[in-house]
Amino acid sequence: MIRLRAIAVLFVAAGIAVAAAGDGEADPDSRPGIVAEVIDGDTVILDDGREIRLVGIQAPKLPLGRAGFVAWPLADEAKRALTELVLGKRVRPVFTGRRVDRHGRWLAHLHGDNGLWAQGAMLERGLARVYTFADNAAPIAEMLSREQAARAARRGIWANPFYAIRTPANVGRHIGGFELVEGRVVSAAVVRGRAYLNFGRDHKTDFTVTVAPADRRRFEAAGIDLATLAGRTIRARGWIESYNGPEIAATHPDQLEIFD
Numbered sequence: 516m517i518r519l520r521a522i523a524v525l526f527v528a529a530g531i532a533v534a535a536a537g538d539g540e541a542d543p544d545s546r547p548g549i550v551a552e553v554i555d556g557d558t559v560i561l562d563d564g565r566e567i568r569l570v571g572i573q574a575p576k577l578p579l580g581r582a583g584f585v586a587w588p589l590a591d592e593a594k595r596a597l598t599e600l601v602l603g604k605r606v607r608p609v610f611t612g613r614r615v616d617r618h619g620r621w622l623a624h625l626h627g628d629n630g631l632w633a634q635g636a637m638l639e640r641g642l643a644r645v646y647t648f649a650d651n652a653a654p655i656a657e658m659l660s661r662e663q664a665a666r667a668a669r670r671g672i673w674a675n676p677f678y679a680i681r682t683p684a685n686v687g688r689h690i691g692g693f694e695l696v697e698g699r700v701v702s703a704a705v706v707r708g709r710a711y712l713n714f715g716r717d718h719k720t721d722f723t724v725t726v727a728p729a730d731r732r733r734f735e736a737a738g739i740d741l742a743t744l745a746g747r748t749i750r751a752r753g754w755i756e757s758y759n760g761p762e763i764a765a766t767h768p769d770q771l772e773i774f775d
Contacts, residue, residue, distance in 0.1 A: 544614060544621070547607040556593025556642055558620065559601060567608055570622040571653040572634045573646035573693060575672060588677045593642040600636055601627065612651030622651060638662050641671025644678070645752070646693070649733060649767035659772065680750070683714035683722035687761045696722065696763065697750040703742050705731075710741035712749065720760040724751050730766045737768040748774040 548561030556574025560566050575587035577594065608623030616622055625633035637643040638661040645658045665673055672678040681689060683698040701721075702713045708728030715721025726734060726741055734741055750772040753763035765771060 542610075544610065545608055545623075547605055550601040550604055550606055553594055553598045553602055556590065556597050556637065559597070559606075559625070561606070565608070566620045567625060568616060568618075568620040568622050569625055569634050569637070569643075570611070570651050571624065571645065571647055571658060572637055572643040574637060574643040588675045589642065589672050592671070593637070596640055596642050597633065597637060600631060601625065601633055604628075604631075606631075606633070611653065612648070634658065635661055639665060639670075641665035641668070641673050644672070644693075644695070645769075647767065647769040649730070653769060655769045686722050686755060690755050690757045690761060693752070693754050694763075695750055695752045696755075697748065698722070699748050700744045700746065703745040705742045710734075712741065712744055712751075715760075718759060722761045723759070724749070724763045724765050724771070726765050733767050739768055739771075739773070744773070750774070 548563050548565060550559045551562040552560040554560065554566070555577045557569040557572055558566065559569075574593040574597070575590035576584075577586050577590045578584045604627050606625050606627050608621055609626055610621075610623050612622070614622055625631075627633070634643070635657065638645065638658060645653075645655070645662050647653045647655065665671060681694050681696045683696065686694060686696045696714075698714045700712045701715055702711075702718075704711050704713075708731070710726040710731055711718065712724040713721060714723065731741065751763050751765065752770050753765060756762045756764060763770070
């Protein structure tokens with residue numbers, strides 16, 4: 516059984532539903548709008564010019580004019596799916612944390628008048644992965660459940676090797692990518708405040724999940740003692756860096772699924 520460690524998941528989910536049900540008058544940033552353009556599988560532009568990044572998910576990426584960037588598999592399919600869901604529809608952005616990113620995009624969950632939750636629909640179709648942030652709460656249990664159902668059914672991206680769950684043994688081939696990595700923690704330790712979850716016996720070459728001292732507080736608040744996870748099977752998600760072997764620097768508990 517997966518231990519889903521989100522703090523007050525029910526509260527967050529309920530808060531999203533309540534906010535979506537209102538008319539946005541109490542929060543002008545949440546005023547509704549019509550989707551005028553779909554940029555890609557997780558970004559839209561409303562008729563008033565607001566660019567909305569669907570926070571909490573990551574759809575396959577399109578080049579968008581960036582030199583040297585190759586589209587991820589199924590990027591066009593993800594854009595078409597979101598277009599079918601929201602283009603020309605009245606939607607309301609609902610905020611659960613930081614509102615604007617460094618590109619000036621609004622970070623929101625997108626809800627439609629017909630009960631649509633855009634993030635949930637994209638996860639159900641297998642055209643997005645859960646992609647959370649420390650400064651933005653998410654109904655993580657529901658999102659992971661929808662992702663898992665799509666993966667089990669091999670819908671969308673989950674039938675493509677590009678998005679396969681990696682192992683500690685092969686993740687080193689994917690430096691620089693956003694990956695899901697699943698394996699057993701061989702050893703766990705906290706050294707000078709930094710937590711290390713080692714998935715191999717050679718900490719200088721094997722895959723590791725690290726957590727900085729300042730970020731450990733979030734795990735402690737969620738009831739996770741990182742130093743006690745040796746022997747547990749964990750699925751970690753994040754960007755793969757290279758530092759004494761492949762590494763994910765985790766910043767918040769939603770990046771880890773801990774299996775019993």
